[in-house]
Amino acid sequence: MPKDTGIGAxxxxxxxxxxxxxxxxxxxxxxxxxxxxxxxxxxxxxxxxINAIDxxxxxxxxxxxxVMTGEDFAAMGGNPAGWxxxxxxxxxxxxxxRPVLAHxxxxxxxxxxxxxxxxxxxxxxxxxxxxEADITELPAIVDMKAALADSGNRVxxxxxxxxxxxxxxxxxxxxxxxxxxxxxxxxxxxxxxxxRLVPNAMEPRASxxxxxxxxxxxxxxxxxxxxxxxxxxxxxxxxGIPEHKLTVIAPDVGGGFGSKIYHYGEEAAVLAAAKALKRxxxxxxxxxESFLSDAHGRDHVTKIQLACEKDGTFLALRTETLANVxxxxxxxxxxxxxFLHGTLMAGPYKTPLVYVNVKAVFTNTAPVDAYRGAxxxxxxxxxxxxxxxxxxxxxxxxxxxxxKNLIGADQYPYTxxxxxxxxxxxxxxxLDKMVELADVAGFEKRAAESKAxxxxxxxxxxxxxxxxxxxxxxxxxxxxxRVGLFDAATVRVNATGNLSVxxxxxxxxxxxxxxxxxxVAEKLGIxxxxxxxxxxxxxxxxxxxxxxxxxxxxxxGSAMVKAVDKIIAKxxxxxxxxxxxxxxxxxFENGKFQxxxxxxxxxxxxxxxxxxxxxxxxxxxxxxxxxESAFYDPGNFTYPAGAYACEVEVDPDTGRVEILSFTxxxxxGNVMNPLIVQGQVHGGVGQGIGQAxxxxxxxxxxxxxxxxxxxxxxxxxxxxxxxxxxxxxxNTPCTHNPLGVKGCGEAGAxxxxxxxxxxxxDALRRGGHTGISHIDMPVSPSRVWQAMQA
Amino acid sequence: xTKVTMTVNGKTVSGEVEGRTLLSGFLREGLxxxxxxxxxxxxxxxxxxxHVNGRAVKSCTVFALDVAGAEVKTIEGMANxxxxxxxxxxxxxxxxxxxxxxxxxxxxxxxxxxxADNPTPSEAEVRHGLExxxxxxxxxxxxxxxxxxxxxxxxxxxxx
Ligand code: FES
Ligand code: FES
Numbered sequence: 019m020p021k022d023t024g025i026g027a028x029x030x031x032x033x034x035x036x037x038x039x040x041x042x043x044x045x046x047x048x049x050x051x052x053x054x055x056x057x058x059x060x061x062x063x064x065x066x067x068i069n070a071i072d073x074x075x076x077x078x079x080x081x082x083x084x085v086m087t088g089e090d091f092a093a094m095g096g097n098p099a100g101w102x103x104x105x106x107x108x109x110x111x112x113x114x115x116r117p118v119l120a121h122x123x124x125x126x127x128x129x130x131x132x133x134x135x136x137x138x139x140x141x142x143x144x145x146x147x148x149x150e151a152d153i154t155e156l157p158a159i160v161d162m163k164a165a166l167a168d169s170g171n172r173v174x175x176x177x178x179x180x181x182x183x184x185x186x187x188x189x190x191x192x193x194x195x196x197x198x199x200x201x202x203x204x205x206x207x208x209x210x211x212x213x214r215l216v217p218n219a220m221e222p223r224a225s226x227x228x229x230x231x232x233x234x235x236x237x238x239x240x241x242x243x244x245x246x247x248x249x250x251x252x253x254x255x256x257x258g259i260p261e262h263k264l265t266v267i268a269p270d271v272g273g274g275f276g277s278k279i280y281h282y283g284e285e286a287a288v289l290a291a292a293k294a295l296k297r298x299x300x301x302x303x304x305x306x307e308s309f310l311s312d313a314h315g316r317d318h319v320t321k322i323q324l325a326c327e328k329d330g331t332f333l334a335l336r337t338e339t340l341a342n343v344x345x346x347x348x349x350x351x352x353x354x355x356x357f358l359h360g361t362l363m364a365g366p367y368k369t370p371l372v373y374v375n376v377k378a379v380f381t382n383t384a385p386v387d388a389y390r391g392a393x394x395x396x397x398x399x400x401x402x403x404x405x406x407x408x409x410x411x412x413x414x415x416x417x418x419x420x421x422k423n424l425i426g427a428d429q430y431p432y433t434x435x436x437x438x439x440x441x442x443x444x445x446x447x448x449l450d451k452m453v454e455l456a457d458v459a460g461f462e463k464r465a466a467e468s469k470a471x472x473x474x475x476x477x478x479x480x481x482x483x484x485x486x487x488x489x490x491x492x493x494x495x496x497x498x499x500r501v502g503l504f505d506a507a508t509v510r511v512n513a514t515g516n517l518s519v520x521x522x523x524x525x526x527x528x529x530x531x532x533x534x535x536x537x538v539a540e541k542l543g544i545x546x547x548x549x550x551x552x553x554x555x556x557x558x559x560x561x562x563x564x565x566x567x568x569x570x571x572x573x574x575g576s577a578m579v580k581a582v583d584k585i586i587a588k589x590x591x592x593x594x595x596x597x598x599x600x601x602x603x604x605x606f607e608n609g610k611f612q613x614x615x616x617x618x619x620x621x622x623x624x625x626x627x628x629x630x631x632x633x634x635x636x637x638x639x640x641x642x643x644x645x646e647s648a649f650y651d652p653g654n655f656t657y658p659a660g661a662y663a664c665e666v667e668v669d670p671d672t673g674r675v676e677i678l679s680f681t682x683x684x685x686x687g688n689v690m691n692p693l694i695v696q697g698q699v700h701g702g703v704g705q706g707i708g709q710a711x712x713x714x715x716x717x718x719x720x721x722x723x724x725x726x727x728x729x730x731x732x733x734x735x736x737x738x739x740x741x742x743x744x745x746x747x748x749n750t751p752c753t754h755n756p757l758g759v760k761g762c763g764e765a766g767a768x769x770x771x772x773x774x775x776x777x778x779x780d781a782l783r784r785g786g787h788t789g790i791s792h793i794d795m796p797v798s799p800s801r802v803w804q805a806m807q808a
Numbered sequence: 809x810t811k812v813t814m815t816v817n818g819k820t821v822s823g824e825v826e827g828r829t830l831l832s833g834f835l836r837e838g839l840x841x842x843x844x845x846x847x848x849x850x851x852x853x854x855x856x857x858x859h860v861n862g863r864a865v866k867s868c869t870v871f872a873l874d875v876a877g878a879e880v881k882t883i884e885g886m887a888n889x890x891x892x893x894x895x896x897x898x899x900x901x902x903x904x905x906x907x908x909x910x911x912x913x914x915x916x917x918x919x920x921x922x923x924a925d926n927p928t929p930s931e932a933e934v935r936h937g938l939e940x941x942x943x944x945x946x947x948x949x950x951x952x953x954x955x956x957x958x959x960x961x962x963x964x965x966x967x968x
Contacts, residue, residue, distance in 0.1 A: 037909025040843020704947025
């Protein structure tokens with residue numbers, strides 16, 4: 019029988035009640051008395067010199083309260099990149115200032131250069147239309163290769179070849195890798211594109227700023243995955259106000275997928291306007307603004323090569339990647355194509371030698387940053403595609419080539435040639451599980467049946483690994499991170515034994531309010547219903563780094579467990595006093611402090627009450643109260659891994675791909691709530707299928723965004739995807755965090771795109787199109803059809 | 809400004825609106841019913857779905873004045889009279905058919921209308937029926953499962 023409460027129970031989510039009854043409270047739902055509304059003037063050209071911005075007519079429009087332009091913010095600090103990358107020659111990356119609003123130049127379509135605040139949204143928008151911007155259009159830099167050619171056309175005038183950095187990982191491996199390639203019996207080469215995506219959380223970004231002139235306190239309600247990080251960036255880096263004068267509240271947030279990690283200029287602009295007007299100022303993006311100004315994801319162009327023996331044993335791997343960072347460096351833009359990508363290029367394999375080169379390129383497009391998976395989907399896609407291509411070239415079965423090269427279950431801890439130490443795993447076990455669940459044995463029969471109907475059936479696999487809970491802080495600091503990557507929790511036991519747990523993690527769909535309560539309930543032997551999880555408000559929660567990179571449970575959850583352990587330790591001291599026993603003799607189990615070997619005991623509630631009404635209490639040696647905080651800095655990354663299979667049918671007449679089944683066998687370490695873990699995998703796989711088959715962000719040669727709405731950008735819909743088969747029974751608990759958890763939020767989006775594309779290529783090759791070795795994503799009907807005609 | 813009167817969740821309500829005020833805006837800003845969400849500006853996402861005279865309508869596609877006198881139902885009116893979750897809402901919770909909750913009101917309203925038209929839909933009919941509602945979180949798996957459960961069909965054979 020599965021448990022129905024505590025760790026491992028498939029508990030229904032408590033947050034669902036408010037969302038299902040229309041009682042969620044998202045930023046756009048919040049109104050403050052007297053609020054005014056902001057609207058932004060955005061560039062219509064991709065690249066232009068701002069000669070003058072005439073705001074006089076706009077200022078005189080009805081209801082307009084103020085108009086500010088980039089010049090008004092020029093004295094403020096830049097929105098910084100969170101990670102310093104050094105180029106191969108040791109020089110630091112080029113880091114142009116990212117202003118609150120553009121001045122001097124506009125650098126992408128949608129780049130905001132002015133803000134209007136008015137009594138109503140409509141008035142603000144009408145006044146934006148009345149701003150007269152004199153902008154000389156410059157040639158747009160869209161293509162990365164052309165950008166690097168340095169024609170004198172520059173996104174940032176001070177950066178000659180539009181190159182942010184030229185990074186090698188690991189530079190010391192380079193010579194050995196080249197030598198291995200020179201001697202290799204077989205080399206497979208593949209050039210591929212990892213398509214640019216728009217995150218499209220269903221809730222558009224929004225901000226509501228308030229300023230109290232009496233106290234000089236600012237409050238910002240905003241769509242954030244990490245309110246403390248937002249506060250730090252806005253206060254310390256951009257606006258230069260003390261952090262204690264700014265409260266950032268991220269209430270219910272309608273999905274993030276990375277796009278709401280970052281600080282955007284609109285947030286500082288509404289704060290400044292609120293101060294200037296002494297009124298709350300609200301801005302809610304419409305979807306068009308989201309498409310134009312949210313940080314996009316992926317956008318890599320890669321050449322990858324795999325050297326192997328004739329029997330398929332991998333000898334060496336090397337890649338050259340151009341990574342688009344867009345017009346400005348978003349906060350994690352430099353970490354994503356480097357330390358979240360290059361360090362993963364060994365994948366789950368024993369490849370002894372790996373070298374990765376990444377050039378990050380500025381273009382006149384929206385900034386590109388971490389999007390669900392962040393660097394790891396790009397790494398996984400490159401690896402899993404070339405593994406399939408090598409298998410085809412060598413005539414080896416796709417499962418066999420993987421089995422031959424997977425790191426063995428007895429090889430942990432395993433040090434990869436790209437600087438990571440995998441602590442634990444069992445990749446063959448998830449592979450076997452996937453083979454069983456996907457009924458690989460029955461595939462040929464199903465393929466014959468498809469063929470009889472005139473369809474081409476294919477099956478594709480991916481065996482993937484990722485690194486989550488990026489850490490430890492001192493190591494990432496050496497590698498260039500400008501932030502710590504710990505997290506924090508405070509556990510406050512109230513006088514009658516119920517609890518408030520304040521966490522640095524932020525839930526925007528992940529169900530922390532349910533899962534974190536399950537963990538604490540299990541540890542303390544009390545019901546979930548007496549535990550409240552508090553998140554999202556910097557005035558309530560300890561300084562934690564928020565939620566992204568599948569880190570919440572592994573990092574913030576570990577901090578929470580540490581704080582609970584401190585509560586138990588203090589409870590034992592109180593119990594020892596009350597029960598007149600030695601502290602060492604007190605045990606704690608099922609919510610009871612007991613003198614070992616006796617029936618003398620106090621309940622958790624009795625201990626809590628005594629801590630707050632300390633009449634019978636060791637006040638001389640122990641402080642009253644029962645509240646503990648803990649910070650947790652992980653000793654290593656966690657390494658979730660898994661094996662995926664996708665089965666497709668291709669219509670040879672139209673090139674249309676239908677996904678018939680998708681199977682995911684994952685190792686996430688210990689699972690706290692299987693219902694939620696399954697949901698995370700479903701969502702990730704859905705996004706991965708979107709990337710593989712549907713989604714594409716296209717700028718034309720003038721830098722105009724062609725796919726700027728849901729009419730032009732194909733989001734996966736309910737009838738594009740099948741039911742997924744998801745399994746997480748092959749678990750190897752993480753060895754270095756107290757819950758043994760690895761993280762599950764991004765897995766689906768990382769492992770699925772190559773499985774889908776491998777399946778399509780398999781279907782076409784089985785159908786006689788043996789000249790096809792690759793199709794770029796999205797694998798649309800027209801691309802498939804064209805490939806078949808070649 | 810023009811006065812508009814309609815029935816929302818069983819109560820007669822009225823308010824002053826501009827000609828260009830959308831039903832979604834009237835519900836959210838005029839009536840404070842913020843369960844109806846705005847996820848796009850091209851009538852593509854379905855987050856704003858409500859019922860007008862029993863039919864699912866994207867409330868961002870109609871002007872408030874155009875539904876004068878109509879019966880409107882929003883997510884706030886979907887629970888049972890005693891405040892407990894309706895069968896459909898309960899199925900969404902049971903099946904973990906929501907994550908961030910932003911698409912959820914629209915999904916529930918669209919699903920309720922779908923089930924009213926077709927009380928025992930097939931999986932394909934559910935997927936087709938919800939095609940106008942975007943969800944970025946769930947991959948749709950548990951939403952489809954929830955609608956099938958709410959229709960009274962056996963969902964035990966559907967994979968996890
Ligand atoms: S807000 Fe109405 S369809 Fe998107
Ligand atoms: S639950 Fe987040 S968009 Fe559907």
